[in-house]
Structures are given as C-alpha cells and as structure tokens.
Amino acid sequence: MRDQLKSLCALLVIGVLAGCSxxxxxxxxxxxxxxxxxxxxxxGGAVSTGVAGSGSFAGYSLDDPSSxxxxxVIYFEYDSSNVGAADQDLLSAHAAYLAGNPGQTVTLEGHxxxxxxxxxxxxxxxxxxxxxRRILELHGVAxxxxxxxxxxxxxxxxxxxxxxxxxxxxxxxxxxxxx
Amino acid sequence: xxxxxxxxxxxxxxGAGAAPAALTIEITQGMEGAMPIAVVPFGWTGSAAGAxxxxxxxxxxxxxxxxxxxxxxxxxxxxxxxxxEQVQFHNWRMLNxxxxxxxxxxxxxxxxxxxxxxxxxxxxxxQLIGFSFPASHADLRRVAHHISDLIYKELTGxxxxxxxxxxxxxxxxxxEQKSYTLLVADSDGYNPQTILNSGQPLMSPAWSSDGKxxxxxxxxxxxxxxxxxxxxxxxxxxxxxFKGINGAPAWSPDGRRLALTLSQDGNPEIYTMDLxxxxxxxxxxxxxxxTEPAWSPDGRSLVxxxxxxxxxxxxxxxxxxxxxxxxxxxxKYNAGADFSPDGRKLAMVHGDGGAYRxxxxxxxxxxxxxxxxxxxxESPSFSPNGSMIIYATGTGNREVLAAVSVDGRxxxxxxxxxxxxxEPAWSPxxDD
Numbered sequence: 353m354r355d356q357l358k359s360l361c362a363l364l365v366i367g368v369l370a371g372c373s374x375x376x377x378x379x380x381x382x383x384x385x386x387x388x389x390x391x392x393x394x395x396g397g398a399v400s401t402g403v404a405g406s407g408s409f410a411g412y413s414l415d416d417p418s419s420x421x422x423x424x425v426i427y428f429e430y431d432s433s434n435v436g437a438a439d440q441d442l443l444s445a446h447a448a449y450l451a452g453n454p455g456q457t458v459t460l461e462g463h464x465x466x467x468x469x470x471x472x473x474x475x476x477x478x479x480x481x482x483x484x485r486r487i488l489e490l491h492g493v494a495x496x497x498x499x500x501x502x503x504x505x506x507x508x509x510x511x512x513x514x515x516x517x518x519x520x521x522x523x524x525x526x527x528x529x530x531x
Numbered sequence: 532x533x534x535x536x537x538x539x540x541x542x543x544x545x546g547a548g549a550a551p552a553a554l555t556i557e558i559t560q561g562m563e564g565a566m567p568i569a570v571v572p573f574g575w576t577g578s579a580a581g582a583x584x585x586x587x588x589x590x591x592x593x594x595x596x597x598x599x600x601x602x603x604x605x606x607x608x609x610x611x612x613x614x615x616e617q618v619q620f621h622n623w624r625m626l627n628x629x630x631x632x633x634x635x636x637x638x639x640x641x642x643x644x645x646x647x648x649x650x651x652x653x654x655x656x657x658q659l660i661g662f663s664f665p666a667s668h669a670d671l672r673r674v675a676h677h678i679s680d681l682i683y684k685e686l687t688g689x690x691x692x693x694x695x696x697x698x699x700x701x702x703x704x705x706x707e708q709k710s711y712t713l714l715v716a717d718s719d720g721y722n723p724q725t726i727l728n729s730g731q732p733l734m735s736p737a738w739s740s741d742g743k744x745x746x747x748x749x750x751x752x753x754x755x756x757x758x759x760x761x762x763x764x765x766x767x768x769x770x771x772x773f774k775g776i777n778g779a780p781a782w783s784p785d786g787r788r789l790a791l792t793l794s795q796d797g798n799p800e801i802y803t804m805d806l807x808x809x810x811x812x813x814x815x816x817x818x819x820x821x822t823e824p825a826w827s828p829d830g831r832s833l834v835x836x837x838x839x840x841x842x843x844x845x846x847x848x849x850x851x852x853x854x855x856x857x858x859x860x861x862x863k864y865n866a867g868a869d870f871s872p873d874g875r876k877l878a879m880v881h882g883d884g885g886a887y888r889x890x891x892x893x894x895x896x897x898x899x900x901x902x903x904x905x906x907x908x909e910s911p912s913f914s915p916n917g918s919m920i921i922y923a924t925g926t927g928n929r930e931v932l933a934a935v936s937v938d939g940r941x942x943x944x945x946x947x948x949x950x951x952x953x954e955p956a957w958s959p960x961x962d963d
Contacts, residue, residue, distance in 0.1 A: 469823060472822055474822070501750075
C-alpha cells in the first residue's frame with residue numbers, strides 16, 4: 353500500500369513538473385463516487401493513471417509508468433477511425449492484460465474534434481471506440497469486458513480552435529474501471 | 532422509485548442558484564431598406580411613478596431585432612402622444628417615418644393592467660390597427676411581444692415570432708469541473724430559466740410541436756440518454772437508454788413520435804419511437820453513420836445526416852422507411868439539418884475549404900446559399916415564422932449564438948457576459 357502511495361505521489365510530481373493539471377475525478381451529476389481521481393491528464397491529453405492495486409500480465413503492470421499500459425489514449429486522423437500500426441501494438445498490450453485479468457473491464461471513450469455538427473461527431477466518436485473495441489476483441493478480450501461511450505466533441509482534452517488541439521481531441525481513451 | 536427519481540432531479544438542479552444571466556443581443560449587420568417607424572413611450576395611469584414595464588421599448592427592440600424595421604431613436608421623437616387625438620401627422624411625415632405606434636398602460640387594481648395600443652399609417656393619416664389587452668404584471672412582456680407580432684403582421688404580411696422562446700446550452704468552469712446548463716429564455720433573451728444543470732454534457736435540445744416540452748441528451752449517468760421534460764412542471768422522463776448512442780431527438784410534428792439515433796445494433800441508425808407505446812421502428816440500415824433526423828413539417832419524411840457516400844451529406848427518407856435519397860451535393864460536408872417551417876428549405880452545417888458555415892438549400896431548385904462567415908458555425912434552427920435562423924458560432928475563444936435572416940442580409944449576436952452558449956433551438960409558435 354505504501355509503495356503504491358509512493359508511486360502515486362511520484363506520478364503526481366511528474367505531472368506537476370510537466371506543467372500538467374490533475375483532473376477533478378469527473379464526478380458525475382448523479383454523485384457517483386470519484387473512483388478515477390488518480391488520473392493525470394497531460395497537455396497532450398494522454399492519461400497516465402497511478403492506480404492502487406496490482407495485477408500484471410506479460411511483464412506489464414498497470415501501475416508502472418514505463419509500461420505501455422500507462423498509455424491509454426489512441427489518436428485518429430480527421431473523419432477517420434483507422435488505428436495506426438504503433439497503436440495496434442499498444443492495443444495488443446492492453447488486450448493481453450485484459451485477457452489475463454478477465455474480471456477487469458474497460459470503458460472506451462470515443463471523442464471527436466469540434467468541427468462540424470455535434471451529433472455527427474457523436475457518431476464519429478462511437479465509430480472510433482468501436483474500432484478499438486474490435487481490435488481488443490480480436491486479441492482475445494471478452495466482449496463483456498469492454499464498454500463504449502461516445503462523447504463526440506463534448507469533452508475536449510485540449511482547448512483551442514486549431515490543428516494542434518484538434519489532433520489531441522480526436523481520440524479514444526481507455527478507462528480501466530474500478531481501479 | 533419515484534422518490535429516487537426526485538432526489539436525483541434535485542441534485543441535478545442544485546447549483547443553478549441565482550437566476551441565470553440573460554443573453555445580450557446586439558445587431559451586427561443592419562438591413563438596408565428597413566422600414567422607419569416611431570414607437571412613442573406609452574402613457575401610464577396608475578399608483579406607482581411609472582409603468583412596471585416599458586412596453587414601447589420592448590416593441591421597439593422586437594421590431595429592430597427583426598431586421599425589417601428601423602425604429603426612431605427616442606431622442607428624435609418630436610412629440611409624445613398617448614392618444615389618437617394628440618397625434619399631429621404632419622410632424623411625423625417630416626421625419627419620414629412610415630408608421631407610428633402609440634399606447635397607454637392603465638392600472639386596473641389588484642396587480643391588473645390594461646395595455647392599449649394603436650398603429651397609424653403616417654402618410655395616410657389613419658389608424659391601421661388598435662387593440663386593448665388586460666394583463667397581469669407577469670404577462671406584460673408577453674403582451675408587448677404580442678403587440679409586436681400584430682404590428683409585424685400588419686406591415687409585412689407575415690407572422691411575427693416575437694412571442695416565442697429559445698432553448699440553449701451554456702457551459703461554465705467551476706474550478707476543475709465543467710458545468711452544463713440547459714435553459715429556455717424568451718426570444719429577446721429575457722427571462723432565462725434553467726431546465727437542467729449537470730456536471731456532465733447536455734446536448735441537442737429539441738422542442739415538441741406544442742412548445743410545452745423539450746427532449747435532450749444527458750450524460751449525467753456517464754452514458755448518453757434521451758429525456759423529455761415538461762417545461763412548466765419540470766417533470767421529466769427517461770425515454771431512451773440503450774447500449775451505445777442515444778442521440779439527436781426530434782419530435783414529430785403531430786407530437787406522437789420521437790425520431791432519434793441509436794447504435795444498439797452496432798452503428799448509428801435512425802429510429803422513430805412511438806411515445807405512447809415506446810415501440811421502436813428502425814428507418815435506416817447502413818454501415819455508415821446515420822444521425823441527426825429532422826422531420827419535414829408535414830411529418831411524412833425525415834432528412835438526416837449520413838456518411839454512406841464517404842463524407843457526411845443529407846439524405847431524405849419516408850417516415851415509414853424505405854430507400855433514402857441524397858439531398859445535398861454541393862460541398863464536402865453537409866450535416867445537422869433543420870427544415871424551414873414551410874418545408875421548402877433546409878438549413879445545415881456546410882463545410883467546404885476548412886470552414887464550417889450555415890447554408891440554406893432550396894429543396895425544389897437545389898440552390899444552396901451560404902449565409903454565415905464564421906469558421907465553426909453549427910446547430911442552425913429556424914424561427915417559427917421562417918424569417919431568421921439562429922445558430923452557434925465562435926468569437927475569439929468564446930462560444931456565442933448568432934442569428935441571420937434567411938436572405939443573409941441581417942445579423943445579430945446573442946452572448947453571455949461570461950461563459951459559453953451553444954446549441955440554440957427556436958421554439959414553435961405557442962399553442963395558447
């Protein structure tokens with residue numbers, strides 16, 4: 353427990369040094385307990401999560417910031433849901449972890465940049481999260497382990513109305529549940 | 532169960548706190564050839580020092596916002612008649628005003644008032660219309676908007692849309708948290724009322740055809756769900772909470788069905804839901820994104836957005852289902868359609884060359900006209916008389932609303948002092 357706390361603190365320090373902000377745990381309107389308030393969102397929108405609890409597979413740990421599993425955001429081109437080759441490898445690492453921890457579930461949050469109409473962007477975010485879901489399932493993850501939700505352009509990772517922000521906002525976030 | 536529902540609702544509205552800030556409307560592009568008109572401050576007979584509402588100012592502001600009228604500034608009013616026998620038409624002819632509005636507000640006791648007005652043709656020196664309305668204090672603004680409607684109708688031949696409302700979503704940052712609020716206000720920005728406040732996104736407000744209810748998408752349970760809510764009572768009902776997308780609600784003109792987007796079968800498709808039985812009927816079946824249904828005013832067909840051709844375009848399908856026909860061909864991106872009240876035009880988000888603007892398509896001629904000049908314009912919604920389109924746009928780093936006349940010549944901006952405002956939906960005419 354103490355070690356976990358330490359690594360959490362270390363992550364927080366890294367986050368602060370990198371000029372990043374901690375997210376406020378995304379408390380929902382219905383007052384759901386804040387179970388994910390250990391995540392640190394970088395300016396790049398990459399979410400590294402210092403999660404209490406162990407569980408490892410193929411040498412990767414969810415808690416290890418140097419593990420590929422600490423990378424939990426996949427980015428996309430404009431109006432596209434194609435997953436690039438590097439991200440395929442990343443997803444297979446997540447898939448291996450999930451296949452080895454069948455009790456673990458993830459929510460894939462699909463997002464779009466702000467351009468165009470809002471409900472169409474919900475469709476784009478959905479398509480992206482479905483693309484990631486298919487890859488995870490191809491790598492042996494059970495369907496019941498994967499939930500998807502599309503936020504469209506409603507929850508940008510980066511503010512701003514330019515290419516840089518848009519690139520960071522076209523994404524799928526892999527959120528490990530209950531961790 | 533009912534108790535739980537109430538408790539949740541209570542939690543959701545906490546934080547609304549003080550009365551929400553009103554939208555400020557500024558005219559950003561005037562219209563040449565607007566009709567000059569004089570609206571004289573109304574007379575007042577009552578116990579207080581002055582009338583509780585400045586009726587003439589409300590009328591003047593309404594007429595000015597329509598883009599069709601140029602009310603004379605108060606300082607240019609040569610006289611302040613409040614009764615017909617006081618009107619000297621030659622004075623007003625010299626100012627080149629075509630029409631003159633005068634009136635009086637009289638206290639009738641016990642919080643009651645009578646508002647009387649007359650509209651004159653200055654050049655012919657005769658009264659065009661004149662009415663008297665009883666009103667409570669709370670009704671005074673509505674009576675003023677109704678008078679604006681009567682004047683507009685008399686002088687343009689078209690229905691006015693001053694006694695209508697707009698729904699919109701605002702966002703604000705509360706520390707690290709974002710706060711989303713769905714509001715309804717009078718079409719002049721006054722009287723904003725919170726429909727729902729949430730820490731999670733609220734989207735896609737849509738009016739029922741009688742103007743009494745609103746459907747919207749809420750992520751309050753960390754997933755998209757469609758609710759309908761009675762505006763007067765605040766009572767709401769969860770209509771759709773299927774796996775995946777529950778989005779883009781649109782009431783049928785007869786009020787019996789809701790069109791919506793669901794992805795429960797794997798990808799976004801258009802459905803209609805019978806509001807009495809909650810039975811679903813799937814209209815589209817395509818591997819593409821099909822979303823944003825908009826009912827034609829006769830209720831026989833729907834236009835929706837689909838990227839089945841590779842990029843988002845508008846398609847039309849019968850309300851009973853069947854083959855969809857493509858409607859838009861100009862530009863790489865056409866989405867988020869709204870029908871004009873007469874069913875002849877479609878407003879949409881039109882993307883070409885990097886900018887996303889509001890365009891209007893004449894369905895019969897196929898002529899597409901781009902009306903706005905923003906970079907990220909979206910969410911077009913026709914006024915119920917079809918004269919204006921309200922939409923969301925950006926200015927600097929803020930989200931604001933704007934309205935443009937369907938001929939593109941007249942523009943106005945609706946903004947908040949602080950915070951962002953988006954997703955406007957103009958109400959239908961009230962059914963009362």
